Structure formats: C-alpha cells, structure tokens
Amino acid sequence: MRAARTPRTRRAARAGQYTALLAYLLFLAFPLLWLLSTALKSPRELGSPHPAWIPRHPTLANVRQAFAEQPLAHAALNSLLVALATAVVTVLIATPLAYVMARHRTRAARAATGWVVVSQAFPFVLLIIPLFLVLKRLRLIDSPTGLVLVYVVWSLPFALWMLAGHVRAVPAELEEAAAVDGAGRLRTLASVTAPLLAPGIAATALFAFVTAWNEFFFALVLLKSPRRQTLPVVLTHFIGAEGVADLGPLAAAAFLATLPSLAFFALVQRRITSGLLTGAVKS
Amino acid sequence: MRTRITLALAVLLLLLAGCSPGGPADGGPVTLRFQSLAWQPDSVAATKELVREWNATHPDVKVEYVQGSWDSVHDQLLTSFEGGEAPDVIHDASDDLADFAYGGYLADLSGLLPARLASDIPRGSWETATFGRGVYGVPFLQEPRVLIADADRLRAAKVRIPTPGHPWSWPEFRQVARKLSGPGRYGVAWPLKEPVSATLNLSLSAGGRLFHRGADGKVTVRFEAGDEVVARTIHDQVAVDRSAPASTLGSGGADTLPGLFGGRYAMVPLGFSYRQQIVRQAPEGFHWQVLPAPAGADGLTQGVSPQTLSVSADCPHQKEAVAFIDFLLRPRNMVRLALGDWMLPTGTQALKDPALRTARHGWATGTALAARLRPAPAQSVRGYPEWKDKVATPAYQEYYSGASTLAELRHRLERDGNLVLARYQR
Secondary structure, three states: OHHHHHHHHHHHHHHHHHHHHHHHHHHHHHHHHHHHHHHOOOHHHHOOOOOOOOOOOOOOHHHHHHHHHOOHHHHHHHHHHHHHHHHHHHHHHHHHHHHHHHHOOOHHHHHHHHHHHHHOOOOHHHHHHHHHHHHHHOOOOOOHHHHHHHHHHHHHHHHHHHHHHHHHHOOHHHHHHHHHOOOOHHHHHHHHHHHHHHHHHHHHHHHHHHHHHHOOHHHHHHOOOHHHOOHHHHHHHHEOHHHOEOHHHHHHHHHHHHHHHHHHHHHHHHHHHHHHHHHHOOO | OHHHHHHHHHHHHHHHHHHOOOOOOOOOOEEEEEEEOOOOHHHHHHHHHHHHHHHHHOOOEEEEEEEOOHHHHHHHHHHHHHHOOOOOEEEEEHHHOHHHHHOOOEOOOOOOOOHHHHHHOOHHHHHHOEEOOEEOOEEEEEOOEEEEEEHHHHHHHOOOOOOOOOOOEHHHHHHHHHHOOEOOEEEEOOOOOOHHHHHHHHHHHHOOOOEEEOOOOOEEEOOOHHHHHHHHHHHHHHHOOOOOOHHHOOOOHHHHHHHHHOOOEEEEEEEHHHHHHHHHHOOOOOOEEEEEOOEEOOEOOEEEOOEEEEEEOOOOOHHHHHHHHHHHOOHHHHHHHHHHHOOEEOOHHHHOOHHHOOOHHHHHHHHHHHHHEEEOOOOOOOOHHHHHHHHHHHHHHHHHOOOOOHHHHHHHHHHHHHHHHHHHOO
C-alpha cells in the first residue's frame, strides 16, 4: 500500500513544485508582461475602466509614436556605448585590485577594504555638485567619457568587494602548484587564476553594465546636448507636469529599453549564476 | 580571441572619443541654449517650429533647443546653476522659481523686458514671477482647475449646468454631487495626490489666504473661515455624504479618467490641460463637458502657478535671450504654444484669439476664467516646500479621509506649520 502511494505522492509533490515555480515566474514577469500589454494598447483602451491583460486591438502605433517623437535608437546607442565602456573599465581596474586585496592580507589591504565599505555610505545627492565641479574643471561635462568615469567610480567599490570574494574562492594551492611546476607569476595568473575567475568577472561586468544602462540622474545632470543623452533620460520626455505621462509610447519605449539588459543577461546567465554563488560563500 | 577583444576595446574607445564634445566655436553668431519642458507631441512640435523660425530670421543669434523634463527639472537646474552650466533660456513653472530667484541664479528681467510684452501680460500674472523687487520669469501658460463632467449623467439628473457667468456655489456643488451619486456611483472623484496646492488654489474662491504677511514681511499661517470652505466640502463629500470615493484621494488626475469614462464618477476636478487626454482616451459615445469650478465669496478666483521662461544670471547674452522670449511670446506664437499644451496663454492679446474662444473642448469656459486667475498663495513663501511635505500634505490627507477633525487640521497647519516657516524667516 505504502509502495503504491509513494510514486503518486511524489508526482503530486512535483506538480505542486512546478505550479509554485510557475506562479513565482509569473509574479516576477508581471511588470514586464504588463508593460508589453500597455505598449500594445490604443489610447482608448488605456483609458478603459476594465483593463484587460491581452489587448483587444493590439497596435504598434505606440512603438511608432515613441520612435517618431524621441531619438530612441540614438539614445540606446549612447547608452550601449557608455554601459559597455563602464563594464570594461570597471573590470580592468577591479580585477587586479581585488586580487591584491584578497591575496595579500596586509594592513593596507584591510584598510582599503574598509574604505570601500565606507565609500558606499555617501548618498549620491551629496556627491553630485562637487562631482559636477570636478568634471567641469576637467572639461568632461557633456561628455560620455566623463559619464563613464563617474559610473566606473560609482560601480568600483561593489565590484571590488564582489570580485575579492571570487578571488578568495580560488584555492591559493592551485597557484602554488603552478609555481612549483615552474610557471612564473604572470603565467600563473593568466593560465590558472584568470580562467577560474571568469564567472566572477562576467558577473562583475554585468553588474557594471546594468548599473550604467539604468542610471538616470548623473546622465541627466552631466550630459547637456540632446544628441548625447542616454535612454533613461530620453524616457522621461514622455512624462509631463504633475506626473502625467503619455502612457502608451512610454510603455513601448520602456519595454524596448529593457531588452538589451535581458539579452545580455541571457547570453551570460550560466556563467553569472555560478559566478554569483562562488563569490557568495567564503571557503 | 585576444586580438578580437583588443580590437573591440579599441573600437569602443574610438567611438567614445568620437562622442566627446568639441571645443567652443570661436567668433560666429551668439548661441543660446533653450531648455524646453514641452512634452506633448503638439507642444514639442510647436516649440521646435518656433525655434526654427527664429533661427531662420535671426542669423546672428542661434537658438539651440534642449529637451528637459518636468520630472526632474528642479534638481537638474540646481546642479547646472551650481556648476555654471545652466541653459540660457529656462522653461519652468513659477512655483519652482523662488529658490532660484532668491539664490541669485536667475537674471532680473525687469529692466530688459520690452514694453509690448510687459503690457500684454496682466499684473496678476507678473506677480507670480516677482520675488522681492525683481522679475525672474515671464509667465506665459497657465491652467485653471475645472470640472470635467459626464454630460449625459448631468442631463439625466436634471441638474442646473453651471457657467462662468452663473457658477455653482460650494454648497450647491455638494448638493449636486449627492444627487449624482448612487449605488457604486459617485457624484465626484477628487484626485488629490497633491492635496495642498489643489486645496489652496481653490480656496481663493472662498477668500482663503492661509499665508498672512505681517508688516515686518514675515509670513504666518492662519487657518480662517475662508480656508475652511473647500477643505470641509471635500471632507464632507468623502466622509459624510459618500458622494466622493476615498480611494481616489491618493490618485493622480489621469488615474481617475477610466472611472469617469466607465460611469463610476460623474465629475472630476482636473487641470484644464487634461482635456487632451480625454479627447484621446474617451470611448466612442462618451459625452463630456467642461464646467467652471464652484465659486465662493470671491467668485471664481483661483490660484495658479503659470509656466515661465527665465534667463540664467550667468547668461552673457541676456538682451538676446529676452528678445528670443519676446519672439516666442508674440500673441500669434503664444496661441500656438497654448493650443499645443491645451492651456491658456497669459497674454491678453493671445486670449482674444478665436481659436481659444470656441465652445469645442471647453476652450471658451477656460478662457472665461482667465481673468479670475491669481498667483498661487504659497509660491513666494520661503519654506513652503518643507511646510507642504512635512506638515500640510499629511494633515490634509488625514482630514479628507476622515481620520482627523477640522480642529486638528487647523492646529497642525498653524502650530507645526509656523514652526517650519519660522526657521526660514529668522
């Protein structure tokens, strides 16, 4: 009797698990699906007192209007360049620094770690005006290079903290074994440490990319010329006084703005997952 | 692989370098940066078209259009002013100017304004942009609060339709809202996400002032009989008559439109420019009309904070900047801007334009109210933003939802409010 019930119970448990998983996925996807649904509705349908999940008369008019009214493609290109540059520069700076902080437990390394934590305590509204003045002196206002510089500085503390965890997760014994086999310091780093750090580097790059891709306020304040504005800044042009928004085109543009992040994440997600888990646990 | 990565990095660096700004051009025409907050397609088109017309006819003064956003304009301007990188011509609203004017960031335009423009805009409107002895902006577009009503519901209930010449009184409005209510249906919906400005502006109709300036120039809050009328009407409609739902008290105006279209609400008090959204979103067969807000002891008087055009104090070409503003605000151009934003122009000549006097979409009702618009009571009061956020907003919200009494509202506005204002007036 017991043997006959077990598989059925197991099947029921599995079904329950999948149902719960599906519900959770729907919960997570809800904002995106609602955004898509809104983007495909006409103004009349958006004003309907009985909102429906699936648009009754789906239309791409909002997408067309969004592209016609604002330079979305150009802004997306600006965002992409800035986000990619931020990711690359952050990783280039953070990787060697994190290695030193993790491997050399000196007083200076501990002080640097403390400084990284302290630097996270300052709200950005406190920094924006001094930052603006410094960038102005460097002639980096209204320049994507200046914005990248800010984003790198902004991302670096967390990137360092994250990467240092990954470095610690790579057993030092592997590097010692390579040294015993005759590999020099650079060879060890390139052939042993770097491949094992790849998931952590990918996770850090993604973090820096998404931070820069989504960031609004620095971009708003530091970029003056319309042709240099990034996507989050251009999206606010669909919002008027007292928060009144042109909802359809805004939803269409916002939905399109989420796609590059999703695509990037989908591309590297396997590496990211293992990278995040590795960094999370200190052996 | 390594070569490909190096190549990709090199391309990225080159692209970023290509995006970097060039140096300032030597000589040549004066260039003015005009930051516009126009956002609706028609008003963006009208503004850009006017900039093009200016540039075509003024080769010595080139205007560069910069798109700003209402959502973040204050912080963005503050940072730009501090960094000395502000736009030359600045589009904003009069209730946002006080800090910038007192902070010395905006040019005093009083000696620069051409006589035509100065005389075209009424004194009441100029007062909205006057701080101390200086004029720090040119008010050019404004919107009264009106009642957008379901015409069929009003007709079916056989209520008297108010006009600017014969508006409802506040008690009559309350009575009509009761008459229009029924099971699951409300006579009115108050979208009061920003309860303070809406209440204060409408309270002018009943003689409410709230802020009283003494002989020493200091402002104190006194909640008197005139200040009670609008607040008590809203409270009683929500908490006593049940002719207004409590659920919309935290909503923005646009959130109430589906309820209006679906017959849940018969009337919604909204800014005049919401008509554009109604035209776009209303279902086929929905008949709506624009009614004046109720009148009190001071008739249809209302407070407004007009949109303004200012010049940065750091602008080296202030005369040219004012000439550009004067061009934008010629009567014909002001009408184009007003039509694009579905608002009223401040200019007396522009207000005479037939396009703004048509009954279609309630334009005539709004135009008839223009003469009764006054500066919003609070806009020259230093410390108002903090008073509003920390004291007045929660106090009004609690009172409207029935969680506190009128005496408690008065007590908080006066006692707590005056403590806040005193800090700014030492």
